[in-house]
Amino acid sequence: MKQFSLTIGGRSVTTNRTYDVKNPATGEIVAACPEGSVELLDQAVKEAREALPAWSGSSDADRAQALLRVADVIERHLTELSHLVTREQGKAQNGPGANLEAGGCVAWTRVTAGLTLADETIQDDAQGRVVLHRKPVGVVGSITPWNWPLLIATWHIMPALRVGCTVVIKPSPYTPLSTLRLIELMNGVLPPGVVNVVTGDAEVGSRMVGHPDIAKIVFTGSTATGKGVMRRGADTLKRLTLELGGNDAGIVLPNTTITPLLEKLFWGCFINGGQTCAALKRLYVHEDQYEEVVAKFSEYVAKIPVGNGMDEATLIGPLTNEMQLDKVASYVDEARARGARIVVGGKRTEGPGFFYPLTVVADATDDMLLVKEEQFGPAIPILKYRRIEDAIARANSLDVGLGGSVWADSAEEAARWATQLECGTVWVNQHGALHPLAPFGGVKGSGLGVEFNVDGLREYTTLQVLNVAN
Ligand code: NAD
Numbered sequence: 001m002k003q004f005s006l007t008i009g010g011r012s013v014t015t016n017r018t019y020d021v022k023n024p025a026t027g028e029i030v031a032a033c034p035e036g037s038v039e040l041l042d043q044a045v046k047e048a049r050e051a052l053p054a055w056s057g058s059s060d061a062d063r064a065q066a067l068l069r070v071a072d073v074i075e076r077h078l079t080e081l082s083h084l085v086t087r088e089q090g091k092a093q094n095g096p097g098a099n100l101e102a103g104g105c106v107a108w109t110r111v112t113a114g115l116t117l118a119d120e121t122i123q124d125d126a127q128g129r130v131v132l133h134r135k136p137v138g139v140v141g142s143i144t145p146w147n148w149p150l151l152i153a154t155w156h157i158m159p160a161l162r163v164g165c166t167v168v169i170k171p172s173p174y175t176p177l178s179t180l181r182l183i184e185l186m187n188g189v190l191p192p193g194v195v196n197v198v199t200g201d202a203e204v205g206s207r208m209v210g211h212p213d214i215a216k217i218v219f220t221g222s223t224a225t226g227k228g229v230m231r232r233g234a235d236t237l238k239r240l241t242l243e244l245g246g247n248d249a250g251i252v253l254p255n256t257t258i259t260p261l262l263e264k265l266f267w268g269c270f271i272n273g274g275q276t277c278a279a280l281k282r283l284y285v286h287e288d289q290y291e292e293v294v295a296k297f298s299e300y301v302a303k304i305p306v307g308n309g310m311d312e313a314t315l316i317g318p319l320t321n322e323m324q325l326d327k328v329a330s331y332v333d334e335a336r337a338r339g340a341r342i343v344v345g346g347k348r349t350e351g352p353g354f355f356y357p358l359t360v361v362a363d364a365t366d367d368m369l370l371v372k373e374e375q376f377g378p379a380i381p382i383l384k385y386r387r388i389e390d391a392i393a394r395a396n397s398l399d400v401g402l403g404g405s406v407w408a409d410s411a412e413e414a415a416r417w418a419t420q421l422e423c424g425t426v427w428v429n430q431h432g433a434l435h436p437l438a439p440f441g442g443v444k445g446s447g448l449g450v451e452f453n454v455d456g457l458r459e460y461t462t463l464q465v466l467n468v469a470n
Pocket of ligand 1: 220244246
């Protein structure tokens with residue numbers, strides 16, 4: 001079994017205490033994870049601070065080259081990383097799963113290497129010259145969740161490094177292994193201290209947020225924890241990017257030809273077993289077409305293979321942990337008790353692993369937990385509407401706003417309605433598609449700031465105005 005270690009200041013660090021990371025599909029031990037601590041975090045921050053002057057002082061071209069080397073080293077270890085993701089997190093190798101996640105890390109790193117944040121001259125005349133200049137914010141603390149551990153780590157780390165920041169990352173205790181390996185690999189091609197990793201739970205995370213030598217926190221996780229990060233970060237006036245929970249709505253406009261859309265609708269709802277921040281989590285269908293959509297969608301869903309993600313045929317794996325399994329099961333039970341119709345699934349799978357079947361819940365209503373709360377699992381409620389305006393209002397009624405989608409034969413008509421949704425990204429006839437050049441972030445309770453492209457780079461900088469008199 002491979003030994004995993006923390007990486008601090010370019011050195012592999014083992015700890016006295018470890019805990020077992022278990023495969024959510026089988027319950028088998030994947031590996032022992034070294035347990036980090038606030039003391040180790042402090043050490044990592046010290047190393048990141050010491051590495052900062054040389055890294056932030058290196059040329060833009062050198063940092064771009066360094067990120068290309070990082071992309072190459074990830075690419076050489078794609079299979080290893082992808083297997084680690086499946087074995088610790090559960091998602092399938094195939095479909096939009098672990099292979100896509102590992103490959104996405106390479107793609108995002110290369111695109112980030114190619115971005116530049118040029119100075120902007122806003123005045124240059126007889127009176128003087130005014131230039132907007134961006135400086136790296138300093139040491140960045142990254143805190144990641146368990147659903148897309150490797151890709152989200154990449155989204156946090158690469159733009160920070162690109163602009164000259166150094167990083168300490170703390171992965172989720174559920175899925176630390178792929179991140180530990182990623183940082184180990186990166187340290188093979190980067191100077192020591194530029195990127196460091198310390199494992200740990202809320203205590204280590206909380207220390208990170210309050211740490212006086214960390215200038216910025218980039219956090220992806222639940223809205224509740226994100227609000228805590230904002231409160232705790234206030235003492236040191238932390239710069240923050242918060243990518244938080246969502247409860248995305250999808251609206252099928254009246255008279256939509258549904259069959260050609262079923263595959264995209266399926267992945268919109270069930271990608272990574274629904275454990276995706278910007279998955280479609282509430283589907284609104286016009287009453288005239290309601291039974292047709294429920295029947296056709298349920299028939300499609302029932303055919304998708306769920307199982308151990310390492311099996312070639314599997315498209316959807318288990319939930320990553322028992323807490324999430326219990327939550328999804330209880331939300332479906334509550335919906336059933338309130339009169340919802342379970343058309344597919346709806347009953348916990350016996351045996352080892354945290355499996356819950358793909359579940360379609362018809363006759364869902366706005367007051368059900370499965371609709372009001374983020375279920376983050378493989379159960380989609382389908383709601384009925386009469387007027388499109390009402391569907392939009394109901395979609396907008398929650399205090400989160402990450403993504404949303406409208407589905408229709410006419411993409412133009414769908415786009416007109418879609419822009420009325422209160423969320424960071426709206427999709428037409430698809431849901432959840434991301435692009436490394438399209439800024440991604442939430443509104444309302446779904447977060448602060450964006451990731452990707454130069455807008456994402458700016459989040460790791462402070463703005464300095466150079467004002468020269470002539
Ligand atoms: P979580 O909030 O429980 O944990 C996220 C991270 O925060 C973990 O590393 C955890 O150890 C750490 N943490 C916990 N308590 C902390 C504290 N007090 N201070 C600092 N750090 C602390 O989230 P999760 O269950 O791992 O992830 C699922 C959630 O993440 C869902 O709500 C999902 O929608 C959201 N998410 C959002 C995005 C996005 O881009 N908006 C992407 C993926 C996941």
